[in-house]
Amino acid sequence: MEIIESIDNLPVQDPPGEDFYSADLDWVKFGSADRCDDVALIPYDRVDAFIIGECSNVQCPTRFHIERGRKRAKGSLKQFKNDEYLEYRMYWCSFGPENYGEGGGILPSRRYRLNTRNRAARPQSMRGCTCHFVVKRLYARPSLALLIYNERRHVNKAGFVCHGPLDKDAIGPGAKKIPYVCSEVQQQTMSMIYLGIPEENVLEKHIEGIQRYGGSDARVKSLASQYVQKLGMIIKRSTHELDLDDQASIRLWVERNKKSIFFYRDTTETDPFILGIQTEWQLQQMIRFGHRNIIAADSTFGIKRLKYPLCTLLVFDSRQHALPVAWVITRSIAKPDVANWMKALLDRVHSVDPGWKANGFLIDDAVAELDPIREIFSCPILFSLWRVRRSWLKHIVKKCTNIEVQREMFKRLGQIVCSIWGGIDLAVALEEFSLDFVDQTSFMQYFKDSWVPKIEMWLTSMKTLPLASQEASGAIEAYHVKLKTKLYDDSHLGSLQRVDWLVHKLTTELHSSYWLDRYADESDSFLNVKEEYIASTSWNRALQIPDNSVTFDDKDRLFAKVVSQKDSSLMRVVWNPGSEFSHCDCEWSLQGNLCKHVIKVNMICDNLQCYQSSMSFQSLKNILIDLWKKPMDDSVALDISTAWTYQMLDQVQNLVRLNNSDDIGLVVNNMPLKWVARKTRTPSGRQNLSLENSTVSDIDIMWNLNELGKLAFCRCTFTSFFWYTCNCGYCWNILLTHGFAVGGAVFDALITAGSTLALNLVFKCSLGTGNHFG
Numbered sequence: 001m002e003i004i005e006s007i008d009n010l011p012v013q014d015p016p017g018e019d020f021y022s023a024d025l026d027w028v029k030f031g032s033a034d035r036c037d038d039v040a041l042i043p044y045d046r047v048d049a050f051i052i053g054e055c056s057n058v059q060c061p062t063r064f065h066i067e068r069g070r071k072r073a074k075g076s077l078k079q080f081k082n083d084e085y086l087e088y089r090m091y092w093c094s095f096g097p098e099n100y101g102e103g104g105g106i107l108p109s110r111r112y113r114l115n116t117r118n119r120a121a122r123p124q125s126m127r128g129c130t131c132h133f134v135v136k137r138l139y140a141r142p143s144l145a146l147l148i149y150n151e152r153r154h155v156n157k158a159g160f161v162c163h164g165p166l167d168k169d170a171i172g173p174g175a176k177k178i179p180y181v182c183s184e185v186q187q188q189t190m191s192m193i194y195l196g197i198p199e200e201n202v203l204e205k206h207i208e209g210i211q212r213y214g215g216s217d218a219r220v221k222s223l224a225s226q227y228v229q230k231l232g233m234i235i236k237r238s239t240h241e242l243d244l245d246d247q248a249s250i251r252l253w254v255e256r257n258k259k260s261i262f263f264y265r266d267t268t269e270t271d272p273f274i275l276g277i278q279t280e281w282q283l284q285q286m287i288r289f290g291h292r293n294i295i296a297a298d299s300t301f302g303i304k305r306l307k308y309p310l311c312t313l314l315v316f317d318s319r320q321h322a323l324p325v326a327w328v329i330t331r332s333i334a335k336p337d338v339a340n341w342m343k344a345l346l347d348r349v350h351s352v353d354p355g356w357k358a359n360g361f362l363i364d365d366a367v368a369e370l371d372p373i374r375e376i377f378s379c380p381i382l383f384s385l386w387r388v389r390r391s392w393l394k395h396i397v398k399k400c401t402n403i404e405v406q407r408e409m410f411k412r413l414g415q416i417v418c419s420i421w422g423g424i425d426l427a428v429a430l431e432e433f434s435l436d437f438v439d440q441t442s443f444m445q446y447f448k449d450s451w452v453p454k455i456e457m458w459l460t461s462m463k464t465l466p467l468a469s470q471e472a473s474g475a476i477e478a479y480h481v482k483l484k485t486k487l488y489d490d491s492h493l494g495s496l497q498r499v500d501w502l503v504h505k506l507t508t509e510l511h512s513s514y515w516l517d518r519y520a521d522e523s524d525s526f527l528n529v530k531e532e533y534i535a536s537t538s539w540n541r542a543l544q545i546p547d548n549s550v551t552f553d554d555k556d557r558l559f560a561k562v563v564s565q566k567d568s569s570l571m572r573v574v575w576n577p578g579s580e581f582s583h584c585d586c587e588w589s590l591q592g593n594l595c596k597h598v599i600k601v602n603m604i605c606d607n608l609q610c611y612q613s614s615m616s617f618q619s620l621k622n623i624l625i626d627l628w629k630k631p632m633d634d635s636v637a638l639d640i641s642t643a644w645t646y647q648m649l650d651q652v653q654n655l656v657r658l659n660n661s662d663d664i665g666l667v668v669n670n671m672p673l674k675w676v677a678r679k680t681r682t683p684s685g686r687q688n689l690s691l692e693n694s695t696v697s698d699i700d701i702m703w704n705l706n707e708l709g710k711l712a713f714c715r716c717t718f719t720s721f722f723w724y725t726c727n728c729g730y731c732w733n734i735l736l737t738h739g740f741a742v743g744g745a746v747f748d749a750l751i752t753a754g755s756t757l758a759l760n761l762v763f764k765c766s767l768g769t770g771n772h773f774g
Helices: 044-055 183-194 199-211 218-237 246-256 280-290 335-352 371-377 386-399 403-421 426-436 441-450 455-464 470-487 490-495 499-523 527-534 538-543 596-605 615-628 636-660 664-669 696-703 708-723 729-742 744-753 756-769
Strands: 028-031 036-043 064-071 085-093 132-138 144-151 261-265 274-277 294-301 310-316 322-330 360-363 381-383 550-552 559-563 571-575 673-677 680-683
Touching: 036 044, 044 064, 044 132, 044 144, 064 132, 183 199, 183 218, 183 499, 199 218, 246 499, 261 335, 274 335, 274 499, 280 310, 280 322, 280 335, 280 499, 294 470, 310 470, 322 335, 322 470, 322 499, 335 371, 360 371, 386 403, 386 441, 386 470, 403 426, 403 455, 403 615, 426 455, 470 499, 470 538, 470 596, 499 527, 538 596, 550 596, 559 596, 571 596
Parallel strands: 294 360, 360 381
Antiparallel strands: 028 036, 036 144, 064 085, 085 132, 132 144, 261 274, 274 322, 294 310, 310 322, 550 559, 559 571, 673 680
């Protein structure tokens, strides 16, 4: 390589990305034939990004400390060379320069150490690493920094790799005998310690994890025991208070955990505090489970008890459990602030997977700003009733002692909500409710103060937005209850007004809990953890109740009885069956939660004609009817809409063909394969079945099939075209204006008969194509 003697013609390099390291730069030799070093020129403000990237090098992860540093005042030199420094810092790998390992001679210690946050490692971990580089802020061009790498390899004086995964002896004293602990095993051990699992159980699982990567002997077990004990002591001694001042403590935490922060803005006179947290593992889960799926928000946790309310973004994992993938701590719900952190979050996801897209965004607060969601996520918006239901039931039970009055009040409130599609006067309904329960002064005072001023806004959101299912609502509520249990422990009540305590609890205990849940489920280990995780939602617990355990009132069907699975002599009574506002007498329901007995009864009621459909189904049905009534004009847009509508008709007909066929393979063989997305192959059927054969009864029968594999395949077939079609607002508006009217014969039959399958499939298609439903 040619050696240059001047840096005047050296190009300035600015690699893309948040961080970068030496392999991303083109290095040249600078100096003389006797002595030369590798150099590169970068913007001075990217120096920190380079250092972080070097520390994160996969081959040799480390940290660099400042070995030496000097500064000059600007204007102090009258004559200077082109490589003179304004600031000079030598960064040395923290596994050197001293060597305290086996057979290593102790090198002279540095004369002094600058007081910086990038401190050297503990002496006993130093292995004599000679890797170091110099950063010069150029005197002539202060906006640029000259990187001078004296030794780029992480080797000792003998030239051997002395630390990192490439080092066969690992790191530290007696390194040859220390087992390799990968990040997965370390995270597993930390999660178990955070969750309070006994040390002997933690050690057993830790040794099992080590044995997957190497052998085992008495020495390994002894060192593993020391590792677990030391890690446990570190965790127990760790504190959320990095500084006595909460604001200063948060700044320190943010500075130390930049990779877990997607948005941060400190409090100023004009701007409110916002902290967005997402760990690397949460980012992976958001990409995995959020793509072409629904994102949900638990939006106002701790609004009364915490210093700043907590908003959690959730995805639904493989078992449809709510999994936290981001936390936002702020009091601001202003549109610009919400847009800022949402855009930062989406940018972070797209930096890893540019094709990532959400198919829907589920909110639980009518006050939430909808425009940022539409503009940034470009997806439909759904509304969940769980917060309204929980708040009303909880306060009814708390403020009203008569259980019969509790049932009737909750039923009447549910009727008020359902009246949004019936054209009933809200003011009259509320007045009648107040008069009928005028003696319940405690609850009525709460209702008038907290809900009457805003109930019209909430009901409007319920009417204009599609309503979420009970499964989704139950999953969000399960997360909310778990979060409340973790944070509102009596031993921490004095810390609720500190943000650093909240951040510490979220990123340690709660994060570890969900990590271990997912790990136990996917690896089929920690069977007790897996069982608790599977049964953590009311929906999954309801699936364990047999249908024959539910009996209904024969006369007026005012209630249903559910036999307890733990004690067959115990019966739970569910009043107002078939409604989201059913009332159960079990302890879990009386705490305001959606219990398994209510869900099980409603599952059965969905298949009985004498009960009305769920509110989520009614919501979808009314939206489709409103769309169908839109007027048409004779334009090219009508032609486009016609083509799209008949594509949908083809898919419906293929569903019926699959349902009527005894051999799915014969039907699939007649379908041409269509490549619709990267690494995705979906069959697209032909129109070979007349509309007369596509009876509603056929589709209804298919909805009740127990062959879940066939049903899942049919759903995928139906939605294949719409999940990958154009998502622009123009195209979607064309479909909304004309498509449902053109396919009127199809939709008239489906809507009139109330086919659950067809409407659900149409709704899934709608979620994949545009942002009208929101």
